[in-house]
Amino acid sequence: MNISTQPYSLAKNLSCSNCKQEYSITEINSYATCCNKPLVVDYDLLSAPPKSVLDLTEHTMWRYSVLLPVLSKQNIVSLGEGMTPIHHLNKMAREYGFDKLLMKDESFNPTGSFKARGISMAISKAKELGITKCIVPTAGNAGGALAAYCAKAGIKCTVVMPSQTPAVFKQECELYGADLILVDGLINDCAKKASEINNNNKYFDISTLKEPYRIEGKKTMGYEIAEQLNWQLPDVIIYPAGGGTGLIGIWKAFKEMKEMGWITCPLPRMIAVQSKNCAPILHALNDIENWKTMFTPMATVANGLAVPYPFGMDMMLQVLKESGGTSIAISEADIVSGVKEISKMEGLLISPEGAATWKALLQLRQQKIIAANETVLMLNTGSGYKYIDNLN
Numbered sequence: 446m447n448i449s450t451q452p453y454s455l456a457k458n459l460s461c462s463n464c465k466q467e468y469s470i471t472e473i474n475s476y477a478t479c480c481n482k483p484l485v486v487d488y489d490l491l492s493a494p495p496k497s498v499l500d501l502t503e504h505t506m507w508r509y510s511v512l513l514p515v516l517s518k519q520n521i522v523s524l525g526e527g528m529t530p531i532h533h534l535n536k537m538a539r540e541y542g543f544d545k546l547l548m549k550d551e552s553f554n555p556t557g558s559f560k561a562r563g564i565s566m567a568i569s570k571a572k573e574l575g576i577t578k579c580i581v582p583t584a585g586n587a588g589g590a591l592a593a594y595c596a597k598a599g600i601k602c603t604v605v606m607p608s609q610t611p612a613v614f615k616q617e618c619e620l621y622g623a624d625l626i627l628v629d630g631l632i633n634d635c636a637k638k639a640s641e642i643n644n645n646n647k648y649f650d651i652s653t654l655k656e657p658y659r660i661e662g663k664k665t666m667g668y669e670i671a672e673q674l675n676w677q678l679p680d681v682i683i684y685p686a687g688g689g690t691g692l693i694g695i696w697k698a699f700k701e702m703k704e705m706g707w708i709t710c711p712l713p714r715m716i717a718v719q720s721k722n723c724a725p726i727l728h729a730l731n732d733i734e735n736w737k738t739m740f741t742p743m744a745t746v747a748n749g750l751a752v753p754y755p756f757g758m759d760m761m762l763q764v765l766k767e768s769g770g771t772s773i774a775i776s777e778a779d780i781v782s783g784v785k786e787i788s789k790m791e792g793l794l795i796s797p798e799g800a801a802t803w804k805a806l807l808q809l810r811q812q813k814i815i816a817a818n819e820t821v822l823m824l825n826t827g828s829g830y831k832y833i834d835n836l837n
């Protein structure tokens with residue numbers, strides 16, 4: 446296929462996130478074997494396409510198709526993901542003395558989390574590349590999303606999940622027709638199991654950042670934040686980080702928009718929030734050589750944050766450094782009390798991961814890392830309804 450004759454997408458190629466070696470976007474790739482690092486999608490932005498390339502009649506993340514890697518519209522597998530609302534948390538702002546608190550609410554996505562964005566993209570590309578069988582290790586939400594999009598695409602799906610994950614995350618996979626395999630341990634143990642099952646490479650592995658396109662789906666959050674705020678950006682973005690695709694993706698979107706001249710404002714400081722039970726980013730910020738040996742990972746009620754050894758660690762640290770951001774870890778008790786407080790104050794039953802961003806904001810305000818007059822945008826990455834049994 447000759448990409449240059451396809452006006453539908455400006456995607457050019459994949460490249461190694463470390464050494465920039467190029468890989469094809471029309472062949473099946475997983476990660477950059479040159480450096481054992483994630484691949485990223487490169488676009489032809491030199492032509493500086495105007496904002497009018499956006500498809501404003503499309504009220505999903507696919508309005509940004511020109512800046513996404515699917516080359517042919519007919520391959521899109523969509524359940525209506527993206528274009529989620531940004532709430533103004535006026536009551537909480539008043540109560541705690543902030544000028545402007547915003548929350549982008551990803552609980553509106555299909556299957557109740559922002560995983561839908563990444564998986565819609567991955568499965569659309571999988572369809573474009575002729576893939577028929579997928580497997581994913583997951584902490585919960587990615588499994589449900591993969592099962593749903595595979596059902597829609599007619600792709601066979603296997604999900605490997607920690608056995609202690611709340612029942613609803615397991616039930617949705619089975620209802621969407623996926624094969625579900627349970628493992629005692631965390632997502633890294635599930636990843637081991639998934640590669641055992643896949644030792645003959647019959648499945649395509651959709652693991653975070655070992656698949657090049659989920660990040661492009663998550664990237665659309667960055668485009669939406671800019672468009673919804675009239676091409677201005679907040680001073681600070683607080684993101685609950687697990688594998689880090691959202692953090693890396695949002696930052697990639699900001700840099701692409703800068704390059705195209707769509708935004709001229711300063712870029713936000715990016716804050717990565719973790720659980721005290723599993724905070725590899727904090728350890729890596731302190732000691733990039735030895736972080737993997739510096740903690741014993743534990744499960745957390747915010748199961749999306751229980752990713753002890755993220756494959757994209759270098760890329761996350763790069764975003765924190767370039768943006769002038771930092772990382773902070775929140776206790777289990779604070780995460781649960783955060784969910785309850787936001788439900789009562791704002792009428793939003795958000796995920797524990799989302800609630801962790803609120804507790805992070807309070808602590809960073811106290812440490813004077815965030816000022817009361819700064820515009821802060823928190824990401825609620827999922828619906829609290831899936832976690833209700835664990836919120837006691």
Ligand SMILES: *Cc1c(COP(=O)(O)O)cnc(C)c1O
Binds near residue numbers: 587685690750798
């Ligand atoms: C997966 C997940 C996260 C972490 O997302 P990454 O892209 O892996 O950093 C945060 N919140 C929820 C609800 C999730 O499902």
Ligand SMILES: [Zn+2]
Binds near residue numbers: 466
């Ligand atoms: Zn490389």
